Amino acid sequence: MKGLTIIILLLANLSLCTAQTKTERGNNAILFAFLPSSFHNIYGVSFGPIGSEAICNKPYTKFSHGLNVQVPGQGVMQLFYLGNNPYKKILNEDEYLQEMLRIDSTLNKAIHNGLIISLFGTFTDKINGLSISLFMSMGKEINGISINPFWNLYTRNNGISIGLFNTSLETKGMQIGMVNSTFKLKGIQLGLWNRNNKRSTPFVNW
Numbered sequence: 001m002k003g004l005t006i007i008i009l010l011l012a013n014l015s016l017c018t019a020q021t022k023t024e025r026g027n028n029a030i031l032f033a034f035l036p037s038s039f040h041n042i043y044g045v046s047f048g049p050i051g052s053e054a055i056c057n058k059p060y061t062k063f064s065h066g067l068n069v070q071v072p073g074q075g076v077m078q079l080f081y082l083g084n085n086p087y088k089k090i091l092n093e094d095e096y097l098q099e100m101l102r103i104d105s106t107l108n109k110a111i112h113n114g115l116i117i118s119l120f121g122t123f124t125d126k127i128n129g130l131s132i133s134l135f136m137s138m139g140k141e142i143n144g145i146s147i148n149p150f151w152n153l154y155t156r157n158n159g160i161s162i163g164l165f166n167t168s169l170e171t172k173g174m175q176i177g178m179v180n181s182t183f184k185l186k187g188i189q190l191g192l193w194n195r196n197n198k199r200s201t202p203f204v205n206w
Helices: 002-017 075-081 093-104
Strands: 020-023 026-034 041-048 062-070 110-118 126-133 136-147 151-162 165-176 179-195 200-205
Touching: 075 136, 075 151, 093 165
Parallel strands: 026 041, 041 062, 062 110, 110 126, 126 136, 136 151, 151 165, 165 179
Antiparallel strands: 020 026, 179 200
């Protein structure tokens, strides 16, 4: 009887955790939700194999706030980007501004505020906080710290990116790795080879 009572309480708690609330911003999940999700907001823990950006037919941004865990994650798909740096074509200030304007005008499919963890990495458009994986990660913007041992690929890096290869269009902060590449840098690069629109140097660039 005691075991049955515990099971009933756990099931009741799960139903409360996945409860939806209706607000002016749409459907929200409180405490817990599975990924990928079409919720407008997830407050608490979100967990699943891939992120909510995988749901492409929703004309709004899907937010998660708190802890976001993706196992295995979509980072392994970034292998297709190796050797094909999407920012190599940016050669001057006008091209840089046009590309930034184009990116800013597109919808962010998913934004996470807090800690995002993945086995292979994420495709989350915008992260405000800390991003950690064992492989690689990409997105439009990271505001905080991104630690992905193999590769970090972000349009904007506002903070610190740590990995063997760090690639961005704009960096305001720091890149730490073996090869660091950005077009516009306001900060410092530490690595075996560092490149921005002003210079390419070994060890330290600014």
